[in-house]
Amino acid sequence: MMPDTTTLETKNASLSSHKSPITIGLLGLGTVGTGVYKLLARFPQTAISKIAVKNLDKQRSLSQIPPNTLTAHAEDVIKDPNIDIIVELIGGKEYPYQLIRQALESGKHVVTANKVVIAHYGPELFALAAEKGVNLFFEAAVAGGIPIVLPLKTSLAGNQIQQIAGILNGTTNYILTRMEQAGLDFQAALKEAQAKGFAEADPTADIEGHDAACKISILGSIAYNAYLPQPAVYTEGISNIGAADIEMARTFGYTIKLIALAKGCENNAVDLRVHPMLVPSEHPLAKVAYENNAIWVQGDAVGDVMFYGKGAGELPTASAVVGDILFMTQALQSGQSYLAGMDFSLPGQGSIRPIADTTNAYYIRLEAEDQPGVLGHLGQACGDHNVSLDAIMQKGTHPETKTATIVLLTHEVQEADLQAALKTMQAQSSTKRIHTVLRVFQP
Amino acid sequence: MMPDTTTLETKNASLSSHKSPITIGLLGLGTVGTGVYKLLARFPQTAISKIAVKNLDKQRSLSQIPPNTLTAHAEDVIKDPNIDIIVELIGGKEYPYQLIRQALESGKHVVTANKVVIAHYGPELFALAAEKGVNLFFEAAVAGGIPIVLPLKTSLAGNQIQQIAGILNGTTNYILTRMEQAGLDFQAALKEAQAKGFAEADPTADIEGHDAACKISILGSIAYNAYLPQPAVYTEGISNIGAADIEMARTFGYTIKLIALAKGCENNAVDLRVHPMLVPSEHPLAKVAYENNAIWVQGDAVGDVMFYGKGAGELPTASAVVGDILFMTQALQSGQSYLAGMDFSLPGQGSIRPIADTTNAYYIRLEAEDQPGVLGHLGQACGDHNVSLDAIMQKGTHPETKTATIVLLTHEVQEADLQAALKTMQAQSSTKRIHTVLRVFQP
Structure with a gap:
C-alpha cells in the first residue's frame, strides 16, 4: 500500500514550474477526496485552498489539513475568486450537478469522478463549459484508475470503433469470480463481497447493472460521437445467475461476466447494453478476476486493445482525478485555457438499436x-x-x-x-x- | 480487415470544424505511411498535401494519390510553407533525425513513429521543439497502436511509478509463444515467424532485444522524469532459450517472456533492462500470446494497470500516428500551439542502477x-x-x-x-x- 502523505517524497515532476501554483477547491472529503488530498501533496504546482465537507466536526485521518481550509458550505469554495479548479467528489446526482453547473458558470474548471452526473447531464455541462471557455474533465468517472476516457478521445480517435466491451463494475465481477472459484451461490457471494467492502449495504446499483450502464453510456457517447444517455441502455443484472449456470457455462468453455457493450451498427445506430454474458474462457476479458475492471476496444485500424486495472478505491480513483488536475494545471500554466475535444458536447441524442x-x-x-x-x-x-x-x-x-x-x-x-x-x-x-x-x- | 479507403465512410468526427484543414506532409509511404494515408482520408480537418518517397516510379496500392503530391525530395516537404505538420515514417536513425531537426527548425510540428530517433535524440529534439514552440509527438514509437505514451504522461502522472514491465516486441513474443505451444526450438520458431512476416530477414534488432530496449528507454524516461538512453539499458535476447527451458519453466509454473523492465530504486536510480524472464503463468503478462504487446504498469496510487494490443503493423501503428495528428490538429484549430508536458525534454541523464x-x-x-x-x-x-x-x-x-x-x-x-x-x-x-x-x- 501507499505510504502516508507525510512520508511521500514530493514528486519532482517535469510538470513543476516556478509559476504560482494552480489553486484547487475540493467538494467532498470522503474516500476519494482523501486520496486526492494525499496525492496532490506531491505536486507543488497545485495548492488545495478550500475543502467543502458535510460535517466539520468529523474526526479525519488527515491531521495535516489546516482547520481554516475546511468549510461546510460548498458555495464558499465555488465562489472563491482565487480558486482555479473545482474538484467535485461528493457523489449523488442532482446536488453535485447543481454544484458543477455553478462552478462552470463562475468560470471555474471542473474535474469530477461522478459518472451519474456525466451520463445524465454531460452534453449540457460540456456545452456550458465550452461557452465559458473552461474545461470539464472526468477520467475517473469510468473504470477508476484505468486510463480510458483520454485514450479513447485522443490516441484511438483515428479508428471507427466496432465494439467496446467492458467489465466496468468491480462488485459484480467480484461476486461472479467467487461464484466461479468457490462454487458459491449468488447470495453467499454477495454477502462475502459486502463483508469485504466490495459491495455496499444496498447493492442494487451495482448488481442490477445501473452503475455499469452509466459508464457504457459515457464510453459509447465518446466512441460514437453521439450522446447515448443512460436510460437508453438496455440493462440486466446478475442476481438471477445460479451456481448451476456458472458450472454449465464452464462445461461449454465459457466464463460468465457482466459485460457493458457498445457496438456500432448500420445507419449510425449503436447497440448499447449491460447484461451478463458467456465469454469464451480463453478471451482476455474472461480472465479479469475479482474486483478488477477491463475495457476491450475493437477499432477498425488498431484491432483489439484492452485496458485493465482497478476500477474503484481511494487511491486508484484519486490517481485518475489527479491525472486530470495535473493535465489541466499544465495547460493553465502554459497559458492555455479551454482544451477542445476533451468532452462530448454533442448536439443531439444518438440513435439506439432496440434490443x-x-x-x-x-x-x-x-x-x-x-x-x-x-x-x-x-x-x-x-x-x-x-x-x-x-x-x-x-x-x-x-x-x-x-x-x-x-x-x-x-x-x-x-x-x-x-x-x-x-x-x-x-x-x-x-x-x-x-x-x-x-x-x-x-x- | 479494414476496407479500402474508397469504401470508408468519412468519419463525422466531433473533431471536424469549418476551419481550413491542417496541412500534413508525409515523409515515407511504406507500410505505416500507407496506413496513415488511408486513415486520414476520413478526417476533413486534415489534408495531406505532399509526400516524400524514395522511388517515384514504384507501383503503389494507393491509386488515388494525385501524382503531383509525390516528390523524391524530403526537403520539398519540410520547406513547404503551407505545411503545418510533418509526419516522419521513414525509419532508420541519422537521416530521419536530420529531417525531424530540420522540420522543427522550420517551425513545423512533427509526429513520428521512430523509436530509435526518440530513444537516441529525444531530449535534444524536445528542447528544440519547445524553443520553437512546436510539438513533437511519438505515441506510435512504443507498442504501435496501444495508447501508452499519452496515458503515462497524463492520466497516470499522479503516481510514483514502481515498475513498468512490458512485452514490447511482437517478433520475440511470437517466437516464444510458438516454442511454448508447439514445442518448437528457437530456430524453427524464428523461421516460421519469418515465413509469416512477423520477423525480418535480419532479425537481430528484435531477437537480441535492441528494439525493446529503445522502447523501454522511452517509457522509463517518461515514468522517471529523467533521460535514460537506450545504450544504458542492460540487454539480453532470446536466442539461447531452448525448448527444454520452456518446458522446465512450465513445470515450475512459469512462462518465458522477453520483458522490458523499468523499476524505480533508491536515490532516484532506475533499474532498466531487457531480458527473458520466467513470468508466473497466472500473471496477465504470461497470457499475452503471439505478436501481441502489453505494458504492465505499477503505480503507488493506481495499483496495477495493463495496456494490451497489437504492437506493430500497418493499421495499428497508423492508428497511433493518426491519433497524434488529430490531437495536434484539434489544438492548432483551437488556436493553441505548443502543448507543454507531452515530451521528455529533460536536462540531464538519469542514473541507472548497474545490473x-x-x-x-x-x-x-x-x-x-x-x-x-x-x-x-x-x-x-x-x-x-x-x-x-x-x-x-x-x-x-x-x-x-x-x-x-x-x-x-x-x-x-x-x-x-x-x-x-x-x-x-x-x-x-x-x-x-x-x-x-x-x-x-x-x-
Whole structure:
C-alpha cells in the first residue's frame, strides 16, 4: 500500500514550474477526496485552498489539513475568486450537478469522478463549459484508475470503433469470480463481497447493472460521437445467475461476466447494453478476476486493445482525478485555457438499436419434465421461430420432482425470434421453469 | 480487415470544424505511411498535401494519390510553407533525425513513429521543439497502436511509478509463444515467424532485444522524469532459450517472456533492462500470446494497470500516428500551439542502477556429470556466495554422455553474488555446461 502523505517524497515532476501554483477547491472529503488530498501533496504546482465537507466536526485521518481550509458550505469554495479548479467528489446526482453547473458558470474548471452526473447531464455541462471557455474533465468517472476516457478521445480517435466491451463494475465481477472459484451461490457471494467492502449495504446499483450502464453510456457517447444517455441502455443484472449456470457455462468453455457493450451498427445506430454474458474462457476479458475492471476496444485500424486495472478505491480513483488536475494545471500554466475535444458536447441524442433487433447466440437453462419427447418439443419451439440450435444438453435429472435440467445453446439469431421461441417453450406443458437466458459474447 | 479507403465512410468526427484543414506532409509511404494515408482520408480537418518517397516510379496500392503530391525530395516537404505538420515514417536513425531537426527548425510540428530517433535524440529534439514552440509527438514509437505514451504522461502522472514491465516486441513474443505451444526450438520458431512476416530477414534488432530496449528507454524516461538512453539499458535476447527451458519453466509454473523492465530504486536510480524472464503463468503478462504487446504498469496510487494490443503493423501503428495528428490538429484549430508536458525534454541523464547491484530470483539450467555428490557441489557453490536455493531438480539423465540436466531456482539474491556462484559452478569438474540463466519476474 501507499505510504502516508507525510512520508511521500514530493514528486519532482517535469510538470513543476516556478509559476504560482494552480489553486484547487475540493467538494467532498470522503474516500476519494482523501486520496486526492494525499496525492496532490506531491505536486507543488497545485495548492488545495478550500475543502467543502458535510460535517466539520468529523474526526479525519488527515491531521495535516489546516482547520481554516475546511468549510461546510460548498458555495464558499465555488465562489472563491482565487480558486482555479473545482474538484467535485461528493457523489449523488442532482446536488453535485447543481454544484458543477455553478462552478462552470463562475468560470471555474471542473474535474469530477461522478459518472451519474456525466451520463445524465454531460452534453449540457460540456456545452456550458465550452461557452465559458473552461474545461470539464472526468477520467475517473469510468473504470477508476484505468486510463480510458483520454485514450479513447485522443490516441484511438483515428479508428471507427466496432465494439467496446467492458467489465466496468468491480462488485459484480467480484461476486461472479467467487461464484466461479468457490462454487458459491449468488447470495453467499454477495454477502462475502459486502463483508469485504466490495459491495455496499444496498447493492442494487451495482448488481442490477445501473452503475455499469452509466459508464457504457459515457464510453459509447465518446466512441460514437453521439450522446447515448443512460436510460437508453438496455440493462440486466446478475442476481438471477445460479451456481448451476456458472458450472454449465464452464462445461461449454465459457466464463460468465457482466459485460457493458457498445457496438456500432448500420445507419449510425449503436447497440448499447449491460447484461451478463458467456465469454469464451480463453478471451482476455474472461480472465479479469475479482474486483478488477477491463475495457476491450475493437477499432477498425488498431484491432483489439484492452485496458485493465482497478476500477474503484481511494487511491486508484484519486490517481485518475489527479491525472486530470495535473493535465489541466499544465495547460493553465502554459497559458492555455479551454482544451477542445476533451468532452462530448454533442448536439443531439444518438440513435439506439432496440434490443429486439440485435442478434446474439444464447444460452438457455430450464427445468422440464423428465419424459420422452421433451427435447423434441424444445427443438420444435426453436425451429418454429428461426432459432437454430448449436447444442442441447440434458444435465442431471431430479427424481423427487421428476424433472431434468436442460441447457440449450443457439447459433446467432435475432433477439425478437428468441423471445418468441421462449414464449412457445414456456407455454409447453412439459416446461416447468425457464431459469436463465444469457447472451454469448462474440469477440 | 479494414476496407479500402474508397469504401470508408468519412468519419463525422466531433473533431471536424469549418476551419481550413491542417496541412500534413508525409515523409515515407511504406507500410505505416500507407496506413496513415488511408486513415486520414476520413478526417476533413486534415489534408495531406505532399509526400516524400524514395522511388517515384514504384507501383503503389494507393491509386488515388494525385501524382503531383509525390516528390523524391524530403526537403520539398519540410520547406513547404503551407505545411503545418510533418509526419516522419521513414525509419532508420541519422537521416530521419536530420529531417525531424530540420522540420522543427522550420517551425513545423512533427509526429513520428521512430523509436530509435526518440530513444537516441529525444531530449535534444524536445528542447528544440519547445524553443520553437512546436510539438513533437511519438505515441506510435512504443507498442504501435496501444495508447501508452499519452496515458503515462497524463492520466497516470499522479503516481510514483514502481515498475513498468512490458512485452514490447511482437517478433520475440511470437517466437516464444510458438516454442511454448508447439514445442518448437528457437530456430524453427524464428523461421516460421519469418515465413509469416512477423520477423525480418535480419532479425537481430528484435531477437537480441535492441528494439525493446529503445522502447523501454522511452517509457522509463517518461515514468522517471529523467533521460535514460537506450545504450544504458542492460540487454539480453532470446536466442539461447531452448525448448527444454520452456518446458522446465512450465513445470515450475512459469512462462518465458522477453520483458522490458523499468523499476524505480533508491536515490532516484532506475533499474532498466531487457531480458527473458520466467513470468508466473497466472500473471496477465504470461497470457499475452503471439505478436501481441502489453505494458504492465505499477503505480503507488493506481495499483496495477495493463495496456494490451497489437504492437506493430500497418493499421495499428497508423492508428497511433493518426491519433497524434488529430490531437495536434484539434489544438492548432483551437488556436493553441505548443502543448507543454507531452515530451521528455529533460536536462540531464538519469542514473541507472548497474545490473550487478540488482536483486532477482534466478533459474539456471545446466548439464553435469551424472554421479553422486553433484547436487551437493552445486548447492555448495551457491551457499559460498550467499545464493540461497528455492528448488533444485534433476530432470532426466543422458546415458550416452553420462550427464544429467539439472535446474536450480534461487530465492531473491544479488546479481553479483549469482555471477560469482556461476563462476564457481563453472569451475567444478562435474559441471559440463551452464546452458541458460534466466531471471524471474516479481509482480
